[in-house]
Every structure is written in structure tokens, then in C-alpha cells.
Amino acid sequence: MNILIIGDVIGRAGRRALKALLPELIKEYDIDFIVSNAENAAGGFGLTLKVYEELSSLGIDVFTSGNHIWDNKEIFSFIDQKENVLRPINYSKENIPGRGFGLFRKKDKNILIINAMGRVFMGSNLENPFFMVKDIISQYEFDLCLVDFHAEATAEKYAFALYMEHEFPEKANKICIYGTHTHVPTADNFIFPSGMAYVTDIGMTGAWHSIIGTSYDAISKYLTGLPVRFEVDSSQGILNAILLKAQDKIESIQRFQIFENVV
Ligand SMILES: [Fe+2]
Numbered sequence: 342m343n344i345l346i347i348g349d350v351i352g353r354a355g356r357r358a359l360k361a362l363l364p365e366l367i368k369e370y371d372i373d374f375i376v377s378n379a380e381n382a383a384g385g386f387g388l389t390l391k392v393y394e395e396l397s398s399l400g401i402d403v404f405t406s407g408n409h410i411w412d413n414k415e416i417f418s419f420i421d422q423k424e425n426v427l428r429p430i431n432y433s434k435e436n437i438p439g440r441g442f443g444l445f446r447k448k449d450k451n452i453l454i455i456n457a458m459g460r461v462f463m464g465s466n467l468e469n470p471f472f473m474v475k476d477i478i479s480q481y482e483f484d485l486c487l488v489d490f491h492a493e494a495t496a497e498k499y500a501f502a503l504y505m506e507h508e509f510p511e512k513a514n515k516i517c518i519y520g521t522h523t524h525v526p527t528a529d530n531f532i533f534p535s536g537m538a539y540v541t542d543i544g545m546t547g548a549w550h551s552i553i554g555t556s557y558d559a560i561s562k563y564l565t566g567l568p569v570r571f572e573v574d575s576s577q578g579i580l581n582a583i584l585l586k587a588q589d590k591i592e593s594i595q596r597f598q599i600f601e602n603v604v
């Protein structure tokens with residue numbers, strides 16, 4: 342089966358690029374299942390019900406997220422009802438809405454999807470994602486497991502992937518660990534010796550000639566040090582994604598970077 346995984350979708354430019362490019366991609370690559378990180382999908386900050394429905398109508402099956410998922414307070418009104426919206430698993434267990442993983446079924450395959458957040462330069466109050474994800478992977482049977490590891494530091498992302506490979510040598514060829522959050526794609530889409538698929542960051546789907554999706558106005562933050570309100574850039578979009586081919590095990594991991602046509 343062919344699975345498309347899309348990195349952080351940033352505001353209107355990201356959604357516009359998806360609308361323009363996704364139908365063609367689904368057809369051309371015979372895509373069976375789509376996962377997207379949606380933490381910045383609504384105006385750059387979080388996810389609203391309207392945007393959730395808009396992206397669902399494009400064929401996205403499961404949404405993962407990250408630190409920005411709570412930015413738009415509307416998420417609190419629907420995250421518990423939507424089983425296909427995940428937030429990072431490694432918050433404390435105390436009354437946190439939503440869920441950090443889910444089992445999904447497509448084409449007779451059980452797909453376990455886990456969303457976790459790194460802690461280096463991210464949030465020291467988070468629980469340890471290494472142990473929390475390991476617990477879930479050891480508890481569930483699956484044909485394929487996708488882990489969105491939403492993190493800043495490349496070394497933490499590699500450490501996380503190698504730890505999972507080390508802990509699950511028998512299951513590694515059914516696991517794909519991919520990074521999100523930096524909005525910048527990395528060229529290290531590998532199949533590890535164990536058969537595990539990996540990429541450090543998929544990159545964003547949003548305006549490419551921008552400060553990782555936000556407009557140039559945010560430059561004053563770097564010039565003056567004063568806080569600035571980020572606005573999403575709406576110029577030409579780019580779609581960054583990976584295509585995973587898998588049958589009994591993962592066969593390949595391929596990167597896509599496609600520019601939105603502008604007239
Ligand atoms: Fe993001």
C-alpha cells in the first residue's frame with residue numbers, strides 16, 4: 342500500500358497548495374492512505390473544526406500535531422470527538438484532552454500511528470517520549486507503525502529512531518519514524534539496516550519563500566529582540582511530503598517537494 346505523509350501544513354498557503362496538488366498526487370501514485378501534521382493549519386496556529394473538515398475533504402485520513410495544537414482554543418471543543426486527530430502523547434496523564442496514538446484500518450492493514458514531541462529546546466515539562474512510545478509499540482499488534490516525532494533537535498530525532506530500532510528489532514521493518522516541527526525538509530530519507538524507515542524532518546507545506554511559513558514582517562524579532570506577532574505568508578506554496586510503500590514490510594521511503602503553480 343502507498344501512504345503519503347505530509348509535514349506541517351501552514352495556514353492558507355499550505356491548504357491552497359494541498360488543494361492544488363493533492364488530487365493529482367493521489368491519482369499518480371495510487372495513494373491509499375494520507376497522514377498530515379496539522380498543528381499550523383488554521384492561520385498558522387492550531388486547528389479549527391472548519392479547517393479540519395476542509396482538509397478531511399481532500400482525503401487526509403489522520404492528523405498529527407505538535408506544540409502548536411493548543412494555540413486555537415477551538416481545539417478543546419472537538420479533539421475528544423475526533424479519533425483521527427492526534428496530539429503529542431507525552432503530556433502528563435492529568436486531564437489532557439485528546440489522544441496521542443490511534444489504530445487505524447485501511448486495505449486490511451492495521452496502522453498504528455503515534456504522535457510524540459521531543460524535549461530538547463521544546464518543553465522540559467513533557468514526559469519522556471522514548472519510554473512512552475516504546476510502551477505503546479510493545480502493547481499493540483500492527484502491520485505498519487508511523488511515528489510523528491515532533492522535535493527541534495536533529496540528534497534527538499536520530500537518537501529516538503535508533504532507540505526504537507534497538508528495542509524492536511523484530512518489528513523495525515514495519516515502523517516509520519519521521520520528524521516534523523522544523524518546517525525544513527532534510528534529505529536523509531533512509532531505510533535503516535533493520536528495515537525501519539526514517540527521515541529527520543519532512544518539511545512544511547506552506548509558503549516556501551518565507552521565514553518557515555511566516556511573513557517577512559517577523560524579521561523585527563531578529564533585529565530588535567522585541568516580541569512580534571507572526572503572520573502567515575500567503576505567497577507561492579510548496580508541498581513537502583514522503584511516500585511510503587509497504588506490503589508485509591516497508592519497501593521504500595521517497596521524498597516529494599512540489600511547488601504550487603502560480604498564474
Ligand atoms: Fe509546525
Ligand SMILES: [Fe+2]
Pocket residue numbers: 380407408409491521522
Ligand atoms: Fe511545532
